[in-house]
Amino acid sequence: MSDAAIADPVGKRERTKVANRQAILAAARRVFAQLGYEAATVRDIIRGTDLASGTFYNYFRSKEEVFEALADDGARRFKPLLRAAREQARSFTEYLNGAFRAYFQFIVEDNALEGRPIEERRPHVRLDTPEMMAVYQEVRQGLEAAIARGAAPRVDADYLACACIGIAQEVGSAMLRRAPADIVAAAEFAAGLILKGLDGAPRKS
Amino acid sequence: MSDAAIADPVGKRERTKVANRQAILAAARRVFAQLGYEAATVRDIIRGTDLASGTFYNYFRSKEEVFEALADDGARRFKPLLRAAREQARSFTEYLNGAFRAYFQFIVEDNALEGRPIEERRPHVRLDTPEMMAVYQEVRQGLEAAIARGAAPRVDADYLACACIGIAQEVGSAMLRRAPADIVAAAEFAAGLILKGLDGAPRKS
Amino acid sequence: MSDAAIADPVGKRERTKVANRQAILAAARRVFAQLGYEAATVRDIIRGTDLASGTFYNYFRSKEEVFEALADDGARRFKPLLRAAREQARSFTEYLNGAFRAYFQFIVEDNALEGRPIEERRPHVRLDTPEMMAVYQEVRQGLEAAIARGAAPRVDADYLACACIGIAQEVGSAMLRRAPADIVAAAEFAAGLILKGLDGAPRKS
Amino acid sequence: MSDAAIADPVGKRERTKVANRQAILAAARRVFAQLGYEAATVRDIIRGTDLASGTFYNYFRSKEEVFEALADDGARRFKPLLRAAREQARSFTEYLNGAFRAYFQFIVEDNALEGRPIEERRPHVRLDTPEMMAVYQEVRQGLEAAIARGAAPRVDADYLACACIGIAQEVGSAMLRRAPADIVAAAEFAAGLILKGLDGAPRKS
């Protein structure tokens, strides 16, 4: 009707759809983080937006679908970082360090954009998200490549990849709990542990 | 009420009470393992016993409480094993090895006594159970003691304990997935990784 | 606790269960009659009782199940009447007459025990209830028997049974609409029509 | 807006309006036939057109209204056939025969133009559509006229009209269920039954 409408080729309709989708995803991220996947309800999610309950179903068919969208999004944002870490690395040591740093960086940012009331009452759960599966695949492939070209000893690649994930998750959580999250230090600790064990972990001052 | 009751020094009431509590705990363990904490309902639990629904509330106030009791029970059963591992160890290496072996042994047994259909469709979850907290405390104390007497380098004890838990959980899961769970091999891998990193992990044949 | 309790061997629990089931069935009958099967909701039904919504599901798994229970009940009550009509009949004429009379009697009674607000707003529906199927089977068998022994001409038994049902339903409805429902007259009309057509139908005074 | 609009005397607006209304009615007929009145949703109907959901409400206020329009349409198409049957008939017998034939012809055609998956699982329902009311009025009037001029006995015209409707519906349904629907035979059966009862119904070969 007005020039403004003409000037806006996207149209408020389109803008609103994208914005609503983002709002739901953001709310879902918050809610899943606070309550865990199972405990979270669709109502919790839409309550975190200014939308009506039915609107949720215009964007996602179920709680499961919004979770997958969220996880895919996480994996999509994380994988390039992991790949960059591998490409920039000139040694296995640098690769491991870069990978842990990328992961810790990622969770710091993911945590920052949420309000994080962290009431954490219920039994703490940790999900095998797609982004975790991506770490597993990446680490395992990187490791097998390193073993193949003699850059790493012939260890059990499956166990090692699992160990890396376990370390990343737990040390990552511990890092977040500390006042200023020191990404570099945590990555050095994790990579050093993997590479040389206790001897390789940085000494405490 | 009857002479039989008088003749029974334990008292049917008392015996029944203990038995009922155990029955509920056993059913809860099964149900949580099969359905996961959130998906499990109090109904599922009492259905696994020959008790009536109302009776559940004579023993536990809620699903959360029975879960905690279960976890405490796990910790109670696990802690002595961990302590024994520490006492029998003549070196830090032996200690770590024994601790991991105790944990892997524990989850193998815990898994064995359940039917384990493991349909595991939904996003995999991992709980921060009290028994995990016990590992954390134990490992951290053991480590700090080792550091204090110079048996281990001065690393970040918090990070290291977290890493141990992460490794234990993830490598433990991977071990369970393999056909015959090789406890000794898994423990050697984990302990070797902690102690010497990749160089310390056993070579694959 | 009291003598009354002892004097009541059934126990209030049992009595209440039966009573509740009956209450739900009665409410369902009313609701189905007023709104039709499809339009009726479980909520409508329980709203017709003094029970809570969840209680419905202690007795029936769904709307469909309560409908079937209702229809089975109707068939169970109606079939003996139909059988009696056949056994008491000494001719095909008497049989038809008795069968229609039984059906009209049945719907009169079924109608009497309901409050019958009959707001009848929505498009009128008529259900193929099991009791209708019973009429169909009964009439068809009775007819085929009559044809077999030469008591009735060799007409299309399927069509004739259908016609009987159609007449029973429509004339039955018309009968109920009249001030005092004259069961005998309606049955004579229907049976006369079947037997001799217009000539057989009773003359109006 | 454009020259084209000026060149079009009907007006695209007008043509579209009629076409849209017809499209909705056609879709509604299909949907009601397949799902039944209650199970059908407005969404189902508009999904059967290329219109947007909101557009439905520019033509009909509700599902009920489109149903009524549909039924009125049916009556409008059916009534002339019934009138023709009366006018062409030279006797009451011919009239009845023609009327039944017209009805059976009508439902055969109505059925033909629809895909008719006929999943028909749920309790079968039959609606008192306006076209049925038309039959009732027509038959009743025709019958009363016949009685008045002595062509038919003085029977209860209300009951007889009801019986005709019941027979038409039930025998009509039975006819549709048979492989090739034999309209003539069905009409002869129905008319014969009305006129002479069992003796009047055609013998089976």
Place this chain on the structure above:
DNA sequence: CATGAATGAGCATTCATTCAT
């Protein structure tokens, strides 16, 4: 008028919890 996203009342169903027996 056409559009289709937003709305929110409403529905079937589940489930933790209570309480009369």
Place this chain on the structure above:
DNA sequence: CATGAATGAATGCTCATTCAT
């Protein structure tokens, strides 16, 4: 204490209807 029926809040989801564009 055990029982198990009753309760009703809560959940996932649908759908008729509205309204800004």
